[in-house]
Amino acid sequence: MTGADLDRVTELEPVLFGAGAWSRDAYDSELTRSDRHYVVVEAQDRRVVAYAGIALAPESTIMTIGVDPQFRRRGLARLMLAELIARARSVSAEAVFLEVRLHDEGAQALYTSFGFVPLGVRRRYYQPEGADALVMRLPLDGPHRRRPGPVGSEAIEE
Numbered sequence: 001m002t003g004a005d006l007d008r009v010t011e012l013e014p015v016l017f018g019a020g021a022w023s024r025d026a027y028d029s030e031l032t033r034s035d036r037h038y039v040v041v042e043a044q045d046r047r048v049v050a051y052a053g054i055a056l057a058p059e060s061t062i063m064t065i066g067v068d069p070q071f072r073r074r075g076l077a078r079l080m081l082a083e084l085i086a087r088a089r090s091v092s093a094e095a096v097f098l099e100v101r102l103h104d105e106g107a108q109a110l111y112t113s114f115g116f117v118p119l120g121v122r123r124r125y126y127q128p129e130g131a132d133a134l135v136m137r138l139p140l141d142g143p144h145r146r147r148p149g150p151v152g153s154e155a156i157e158e
Contacts, residue, residue, distance in 0.1 A: 010022075097136070
C-alpha cells in the first residue's frame with residue numbers, strides 16, 4: 001500500500017467498518033512506520049479492491065483486513081492474510097494476534113483455518129458502536145508448524 005492507494009482505501013473504510021472506519025490521517029501515519037506492512041489487491045482496472053496490514057513485532061498484530069463487498073468470496077482475504085503471516089515469519093515473530101468482531105463468524109472461520117485460536121473476548125472493543133471483539137492468536141514458533149498454502153491448496157508442512 002502506498003499513499004496513492006489511500007483515496008480508494010478511505011472510500012472503502014466506512015462501507016466495510018461503519019462508524020469505526022479509520023481516517024486518512026490514521027493510514028498516513030501507519031504508512032510512515034517502519035514496523036508496519038500493508039498490502040493491496042487491485043482489480044484489472046487498477047482499482048484497489050482489498051487491503052490488509054500488520055504491525056510487526058515479536059508478537060505481531062493484524063491491523064486490518066478489508067475486501068470490497070463486490071469482490072468477496074474470491075480468496076482475497078486468504079491471500080492477503082497469508083502474505084501478512086509470511087511477513088511476520090520473515091521478522092521472526094513468535095505469534096500473530098488479531099481482534100475480530102464477535103459476531104463475524106465468516107472471518108473467524110478464515111482465521112481458524114490458518115491456525116488462529118481464540119483467547120478471549122474484549123467487551124465493547126470496537127468504538128463507537130461498542131461491539132465485542134474476539135482476540136485470536138496464531139503461534140509461529142516451532143519448526144513443524146503448519147502454514148496455509150496458496151489459495152485452494154492444502155496446508156503445507158514446514
